[in-house]
Amino acid sequence: MAANEKKQTSGTENRKPDREIALDIIMGVMEQGEFSHILLRKTFEHHKYLEKNRRKFITRLAEGTIEKTVTLDYILNRYSKIRVDKMKPLIRNILRMSLYQLKFLSGVPESAVCNEAVKLTRKRGFQNLSGFVNGILRNILRAPELAVIPDGASETSVSGLSAAYSMPEWLVKHFLDSYGIELTRNILKGTQEAAEDTWTTVRVNTSKIGLEQAEEMLWQEGVEVQRILLAQGALRIRGYDMLASLSVFRQGMIQVQNVSSILAAQTAGVRPGSVCMDICAAPGGKTLHLADLLQGTGSVISRDISEKKCSLIRENMERAGFRNIKVQVWNALDFDESAVESADLVMADIPCSGLGVLAAKPDIKYRLRPEQLQELAELSQNILNHAVKYIKNGGILLFSTCTVNPGENTRIRQWLIEEQGLVPEDIRPVLSEELLSMGNNRMTAADGYLQLFPSKETDGFFISRFRKTKKVQDNGY
Numbered sequence: 515m516a517a518n519e520k521k522q523t524s525g526t527e528n529r530k531p532d533r534e535i536a537l538d539i540i541m542g543v544m545e546q547g548e549f550s551h552i553l554l555r556k557t558f559e560h561h562k563y564l565e566k567n568r569r570k571f572i573t574r575l576a577e578g579t580i581e582k583t584v585t586l587d588y589i590l591n592r593y594s595k596i597r598v599d600k601m602k603p604l605i606r607n608i609l610r611m612s613l614y615q616l617k618f619l620s621g622v623p624e625s626a627v628c629n630e631a632v633k634l635t636r637k638r639g640f641q642n643l644s645g646f647v648n649g650i651l652r653n654i655l656r657a658p659e660l661a662v663i664p665d666g667a668s669e670t671s672v673s674g675l676s677a678a679y680s681m682p683e684w685l686v687k688h689f690l691d692s693y694g695i696e697l698t699r700n701i702l703k704g705t706q707e708a709a710e711d712t713w714t715t716v717r718v719n720t721s722k723i724g725l726e727q728a729e730e731m732l733w734q735e736g737v738e739v740q741r742i743l744l745a746q747g748a749l750r751i752r753g754y755d756m757l758a759s760l761s762v763f764r765q766g767m768i769q770v771q772n773v774s775s776i777l778a779a780q781t782a783g784v785r786p787g788s789v790c791m792d793i794c795a796a797p798g799g800k801t802l803h804l805a806d807l808l809q810g811t812g813s814v815i816s817r818d819i820s821e822k823k824c825s826l827i828r829e830n831m832e833r834a835g836f837r838n839i840k841v842q843v844w845n846a847l848d849f850d851e852s853a854v855e856s857a858d859l860v861m862a863d864i865p866c867s868g869l870g871v872l873a874a875k876p877d878i879k880y881r882l883r884p885e886q887l888q889e890l891a892e893l894s895q896n897i898l899n900h901a902v903k904y905i906k907n908g909g910i911l912l913f914s915t916c917t918v919n920p921g922e923n924t925r926i927r928q929w930l931i932e933e934q935g936l937v938p939e940d941i942r943p944v945l946s947e948e949l950l951s952m953g954n955n956r957m958t959a960a961d962g963y964l965q966l967f968p969s970k971e972t973d974g975f976f977i978s979r980f981r982k983t984k985k986v987q988d989n990g991y
Contacts, residue, residue, distance in 0.1 A: 539576040581876040585680040704968035708873035713750040745776040766834035771799040774975030779803035782912040788858040796823035798830040805836040817844040866915040870974020923976035936980035938962030
């Protein structure tokens with residue numbers, strides 16, 4: 515064995531079984547409030563020796579358990595006299611992870627699931643509870659009829675929909691109050707289907723490489739590719755090991771970016787030579803898209819609240835090789851007098867509840883609280899109040915969020931029209947026929963906005979475009 519390999523595989527941490535690594539991730543998210551996507555990345559950076567199949571299993575086990583926690587708890591409470599929320603944190607998460615394997619993972623031996631759960635319980639210092647863990651899991655195997663999940667297609671109750679689609683009850687009620695039963699069911703179903711999707715969406719930097727050429731390079735590297743017709747320059751890829759191993763990514767020819775996010779910059783209708791501001795920009799997907807659309811002309815001022823966030827933008831910018839981007843640390847809540855009427859376009863992808871991206875970030879639904887929805891709407895208004903002043907007369911505001919909460923979307927849109935004097939613009943000319951033919955997109959696009967809902971095709975996302983046709987009043991600034 516080479517010295518480097520020996521170093522990588524030595525040490526207690528490096529010899530952790532896959533299920534224990536997954537358990538650590540689940541505990542970090544569900545008990546300590548860490549972000550799942552960040553914790554997964556850090557975990558694999560620490561365990562660099564893990565092969566592709568092991569990383570895939572750990573990811574699926576950790577993400578699947580987190581995403582299905584509400585459903586798993588519903589089932590466990592039918593077998594245990596002690597409610598899940600009363601169990602010791604380690605025990606409930608071992609049971610959740612084990613039940614997920616039994617219920618949702620095919621090809622995993624039932625005996626291995628039970629045995630590994632008992633081993634983990636003992637290894638983590640709960641020898642006295644190993645019998646409890648073993649008993650619950652064996653009871654599930656002996657009486658599987660109690661583990662039946664409600665049928666979401668026919669459920670109408672809050673509790674039934676919650677268990678069927680693994681969504682906290684307060685959020686189910688919020689969706690029902692906002693959209694009614696049919697659309698709520700579609701939102702919940704779409705979120706679940708998107709969570710099960712194994713493809714990665716990327717955008718081709720068309721100022722560096724053509725779409726067909728990018729497809730060909732990906733195929734040559736053994737990557738499976740599908741073209742996405744809903745957004746310009748969008749591809750779905752899978753079958754690769756790590757993204758950084760692809761030369762087309764390392765050379766900045768593609769950028770990981772979901773369809774909904776791609777549509778934001780596309781909808782802005784950027785013109786060559788424009789001065790653009792992206793005021794809540796990290797990690798920089800939309801900034802890079804704007805720079806790409808400018809084709810080497812104009813400029814993009816890309817801002818976010820901290821140096822850490824801005825470093826992510828710079829990292830992506832340097833890989834992509836764009837020279838018309840200026841990254842600045844700036845809190846969007848702070849008014850910048852020097853930027854008044856300086857931009858042809860302001861991109862405002864506002865911090866929001868994230869209810870449209872629960873498939874990719876399932877931990878959001880456990881950390882979010884009802885009162886935060888109103889707080890976030892107020893935050894949006896405070897940021898946008900500044901953003902409007904940065905736009906030149908005749909310029910564009912592109913306002914977007916990754917949520918399906920009307921209070922953060924359509925109500926803010928109405929506020930921008932009524933209180934800020936902005937004029938919504940017909941966005942149909944910049945959208946594909948495939949997108950316009952979905953739902954009532956054609957009608958809303960005529961009014962200057964899209965409300966996309968979670969599905970395999972798109973995240974839940976709100977996009978609206980406005981033109982500033984008169985000088986905004988001073989308002990004390």
